[in-house]
Amino acid sequence: MELDLINGVPAHVLLVHVVVVLVPLTALALVLCAALPPVMRRFGSALPVLALVSLIAVPLTTDAGEWLERHVGSDALVRRHAELGDGLLPWSVGLFLVSAAVWWLHRGAARRTPGAAGPAGTVGVPLRVAASVLSLVVGVGAGVQVYRIGDSGAKAAWHDAYSTTARSDRG
Numbered sequence: 001m002e003l004d005l006i007n008g009v010p011a012h013v014l015l016v017h018v019v020v021v022l023v024p025l026t027a028l029a030l031v032l033c034a035a036l037p038p039v040m041r042r043f044g045s046a047l048p049v050l051a052l053v054s055l056i057a058v059p060l061t062t063d064a065g066e067w068l069e070r071h072v073g074s075d076a077l078v079r080r081h082a083e084l085g086d087g088l089l090p091w092s093v094g095l096f097l098v099s100a101a102v103w104w105l106h107r108g109a110a111r112r113t114p115g116a117a118g119p120a121g122t123v124g125v126p127l128r129v130a131a132s133v134l135s136l137v138v139g140v141g142a143g144v145q146v147y148r149i150g151d152s153g154a155k156a157a158w159h160d161a162y163s164t165t166a167r168s169d170r171g
Helices: 011-035 037-043 046-070 076-086 088-112 125-158
Strands: none
Touching: 011 037, 011 046, 011 088, 011 125, 037 046, 037 088, 046 076, 046 088, 076 088, 076 125, 088 125
């Protein structure tokens, strides 16, 4: 079953909002959790769950976008948007894998030192630095890709749909 229309509106137009919110939110949460153990303790398993929901939303949105692409006129801007959209899945997979790894590392460190407060109950500094750098790379990459996709989609949708001068017949 394909998700084509929701209440008569192309599903892509609605689902894209989920991706635009969740992917950058996941990237930000990942970077904070990897760099700051107190943040990771608060997030807990919510981090990989958020990353999984983001990951699931991406192919749903791109599939709905492919349906929409077949139902609009052929246009270079639409094709460019579709090409960029296909490039988000690897970044989303990366967000999920790094989120799961950060969660797993933090969980393992907390289990080794139960009840320990402060640095004793956290992942070692070199590993935390490596996780933070990897999180930053994946997070920024995903965020930039979401921006590029959104910008190209806005251009495709609006390039000839408005005038730079206001209409004077508004009452």
